[in-house]
Amino acid sequence: MTLPAATAVAETFGPLSGADWLAAVVAGYEVGARVGLALGIDHFLAGHHPQGTVGVFAAAATAARALGLDAAATADAFGIAASMSAGLMAAQEGGMVKRLHSGHAAASGVQAALLARRGFTGIKSVLEVPFGGFLSTMGGDQAKLRASVAGLGSTWEIEQVGFKAYASCATNHTSIEAVELLLARHGLAAADVARVEVHVTSDAAIHGGYEYLGREVIEAQMSLRFAVALLLTYGTVEAAHFRDGVIAREDLVALAKSVDVVGDPGIDALGEARRFTAWARIETVDGRAFRQEVDDRKGDPSRPLSDADLERKFRDLLAAAGSPHADRILRLVGDLPRLDDIAELAVLLGGEGA
Amino acid sequence: MTLPAATAVAETFGPLSGADWLAAVVAGYEVGARVGLALGIDHFLAGHHPQGTVGVFAAAATAARALGLDAAATADAFGIAASMSAGLMAAQEGGMVKRLHSGHAAASGVQAALLARRGFTGIKSVLEVPFGGFLSTMGGDQAKLRASVAGLGSTWEIEQVGFKAYASCATNHTSIEAVELLLARHGLAAADVARVEVHVTSDAAIHGGYEYLGREVIEAQMSLRFAVALLLTYGTVEAAHFRDGVIAREDLVALAKSVDVVGDPGIDALGEARRFTAWARIETVDGRAFRQEVDDRKGDPSRPLSDADLERKFRDLLAAAGSPHADRILRLVGDLPRLDDIAELAVLLGGEGA
Numbered sequence: 001m002t003l004p005a006a007t008a009v010a011e012t013f014g015p016l017s018g019a020d021w022l023a024a025v026v027a028g029y030e031v032g033a034r035v036g037l038a039l040g041i042d043h044f045l046a047g048h049h050p051q052g053t054v055g056v057f058a059a060a061a062t063a064a065r066a067l068g069l070d071a072a073a074t075a076d077a078f079g080i081a082a083s084m085s086a087g088l089m090a091a092q093e094g095g096m097v098k099r100l101h102s103g104h105a106a107a108s109g110v111q112a113a114l115l116a117r118r119g120f121t122g123i124k125s126v127l128e129v130p131f132g133g134f135l136s137t138m139g140g141d142q143a144k145l146r147a148s149v150a151g152l153g154s155t156w157e158i159e160q161v162g163f164k165a166y167a168s169c170a171t172n173h174t175s176i177e178a179v180e181l182l183l184a185r186h187g188l189a190a191a192d193v194a195r196v197e198v199h200v201t202s203d204a205a206i207h208g209g210y211e212y213l214g215r216e217v218i219e220a221q222m223s224l225r226f227a228v229a230l231l232l233t234y235g236t237v238e239a240a241h242f243r244d245g246v247i248a249r250e251d252l253v254a255l256a257k258s259v260d261v262v263g264d265p266g267i268d269a270l271g272e273a274r275r276f277t278a279w280a281r282i283e284t285v286d287g288r289a290f291r292q293e294v295d296d297r298k299g300d301p302s303r304p305l306s307d308a309d310l311e312r313k314f315r316d317l318l319a320a321a322g323s324p325h326a327d328r329i330l331r332l333v334g335d336l337p338r339l340d341d342i343a344e345l346a347v348l349l350g351g352e353g354a
Numbered sequence: 355m356t357l358p359a360a361t362a363v364a365e366t367f368g369p370l371s372g373a374d375w376l377a378a379v380v381a382g383y384e385v386g387a388r389v390g391l392a393l394g395i396d397h398f399l400a401g402h403h404p405q406g407t408v409g410v411f412a413a414a415a416t417a418a419r420a421l422g423l424d425a426a427a428t429a430d431a432f433g434i435a436a437s438m439s440a441g442l443m444a445a446q447e448g449g450m451v452k453r454l455h456s457g458h459a460a461a462s463g464v465q466a467a468l469l470a471r472r473g474f475t476g477i478k479s480v481l482e483v484p485f486g487g488f489l490s491t492m493g494g495d496q497a498k499l500r501a502s503v504a505g506l507g508s509t510w511e512i513e514q515v516g517f518k519a520y521a522s523c524a525t526n527h528t529s530i531e532a533v534e535l536l537l538a539r540h541g542l543a544a545a546d547v548a549r550v551e552v553h554v555t556s557d558a559a560i561h562g563g564y565e566y567l568g569r570e571v572i573e574a575q576m577s578l579r580f581a582v583a584l585l586l587t588y589g590t591v592e593a594a595h596f597r598d599g600v601i602a603r604e605d606l607v608a609l610a611k612s613v614d615v616v617g618d619p620g621i622d623a624l625g626e627a628r629r630f631t632a633w634a635r636i637e638t639v640d641g642r643a644f645r646q647e648v649d650d651r652k653g654d655p656s657r658p659l660s661d662a663d664l665e666r667k668f669r670d671l672l673a674a675a676g677s678p679h680a681d682r683i684l685r686l687v688g689d690l691p692r693l694d695d696i697a698e699l700a701v702l703l704g705g706e707g708a
Contacts (some may be wrong), residue, residue: 030588036654046490046491047485047486047491048486048491049437049488052437068552076449078450079449079451080451080454082442083403083406083440083441083442083451083455083458084440085442086437086438086439086440086441086462087437088436088437088439088477088480088486088487088488088491089476089486089491090409090480090485090487090491091437091476091477091482091486092486093477093478093483094475094477095430095433095434095475095476095477095478095479096474096475096476097433097434097437097474097475097476099438100434100437100469100474104437104438104462108458109441113428115454120450120454121449121450121451122445122449122450122451123442123444123445123447123449123451124447124448124449125504126442126444129444130445131401131443132401132402132403132442132443132444132445132446132447133442133444134442136400136401137400137401137402137442137443159619210551217436233399244425270702279389301444
């Protein structure tokens with residue numbers, strides 16, 4: 001929500017310097033993460049999709065900073081954006097609307113900031129006001145106002161944001177890495193593998209372990225079996241694989257059937273902090289067997305991706321999107337703190353560059 | 355939400371006949387009312403503003419009908435619109451954002467229908483799907499799916515929609531009428547009145563009986579004391595009175611102080627069906643006293659406004675909005691079922707007519 005919001009403001013009300021663009025994005029991350037922390041997990045468990053709901057605050061903060069709004073107008077932007085907070089988790093079960101949640105939140109946050117800039121006023125103290133305020137209405141019993149401001153300005157929530165190392169549901173990542181390590185360490189190719197068994201928490205098994213039929217992209221993105229099939233076939237799990245010509249390929253669907261996903265009470269017993277722990281076991285066609293455990297996701301703040309990994313991921317994503325601008329964008333991003341105007345970057349990120 | 359949605363579709367994708375425009379508006383009323391009935395009152399009590407939240411369904415239904423979408427695409431429009439459902443009740447306590455809820459809902463519903471028309475798919479069975487569906491997430495425990503379809507196509511919810519006879523919070527209407535009747539029946543003018551006492555339910559007294567200070571329009575619109583002051587001064591309570599030059603007038607603020615609002619346990623005891631019951635007592639400067647009770651709101655479906663009343667209200671609202679097109683709009687509305695194209699009406703309703 002922050003990048004498109006900052007970029008949209010720059011495009012329409014620029015010039016915006018690289019430093020201001022960065023500050024706007026950081027403001028969005030700080031506000032978004034803190035509103036999410038204040039809401040707590042009940043918000044999600046009730047069925048709201050935080051990307052869409054909390055996202056309006058991230059976008060409003062970003063746009064307010066990019067527009068140079070003062071504190072009062074920024075508060076109004078929050079008090080307007082809160083009444084545009086929307087997005088239902090059932091979107092993960094099919095349809096395309098989940099893709100719209102971030103965009104709708106970004107647009108709503110920018111709209112809120114633009115209205116506030118013209119003197120339109122929002123709900124006062126929108127997080128904490130008792131009846132019909134954001135936390136009481138959207139947060140359920142768990143809402144903790146204090147979490148929204150604890151350490152504000154000294155603890156940077158943006159540093160707690162991870163990156164996905166694989167183009168699959170985050171719950172699947174430790175399993176994918178375990179299989180990847182087994183293949184690399186033992187020099188195995190797909191033809192050597194007779195069977196893969198993956199052990200995860202019961203929740204993760206429900207989330208990603210369903211039978212894979214290859215009918216739609218979102219099914220493929222959530223499927224641990226398909227991710228392992230991709231890894232065996234291509235050696236990677238990248239965005240480029242999640243398209244119509246690939247997800248239904250018979251060899252991949254068949255390979256996905258050779259992957260067993262086990263919800264393991266032993267892993268459940270490790271508790272919430274170890275909820276991503278997974279181990280994989282590979283049996284080879286010549287009768288050998290290997291086992292590998294992975295506890296934390298690669299790309300989590302505790303195991304950050306290297307700059308080289310991030311650059312490779314970025315290039316993969318741009319290639320999948322058909323953009324030829326990776327080199328130029330990377331150079332501009334490297335120069336961001338010194339750019340007087342991010343206009344060229346905005347055009348290239350929008351995919352409309354020549 | 356229905357009129358602007360139908361009109362926006364007509365303007366951009368027209369021509370739309372008067373009959374189709376009417377059918378689209380009716381579709382919006384039926385769907386919106388039924389989604390609201392299915393949600394139940396817990397939705398509002400949790401702090402959601404149904405105008406904004408349920409409103410997306412009304413707008414999506416209207417736009418879908420106006421665009422001629424088939425059943426599957428209309429279902430997709432609902433499944434998209436649901437993820438744009440937003441609006442917080444704290445907006446009633448100040449700020450301007452409450453005015454935005456309807457417009458945001460209308461725009462979101464139209465956007466949802468336009469996306470569905472291009473093949474964008476929404477959440478399936480969006481009302482009833484268990485995790486992250488509309489009723490489970492937004493309705494709380496009270497959600498009743500069956501209410502959304504009971505009598506569909508034979509019971510017309512649009513016939514249960516009332517009109518406001520006075521430009522004030524609906525809770526104040528029976529009190530205003532009681533005072534109006536006393537003035538008319540006993541030939542009283544403001545100068546004759548020493549004191550007004552109004553008895554309402556405890557809830558209504560909290561809602562509209564607060565001290566009136568005349569600081570902002572929304573305060574005036576919710577205030578029973580100010581409404582009575584207007585009635586004593588102008589003989590009416592009309593939209594034209596709710597503007598900066600009037601709401602802070604010292605004589606009206608002083609007059610509002612002579613109005614006592616009493617939360618009456620005797621009325622509370624009559625129960626939910628009589629929650630609008632109110633009685634007013636006027637003491638005159640020459641020592642007389644008169645009492646009048648009113649049970650139902652004028653303009654409720656049980657006490658519908660006459661066509662003449664509605665026309666007068668419409669003309670008042672257009673005058674307050676500065677539009678000179680009342681005659682022409684009324685003629686076009688009278689001809690609606692026979693109009694081949696509502697384009698002219700759309701322009702006039704948009705306030706851009708010559």
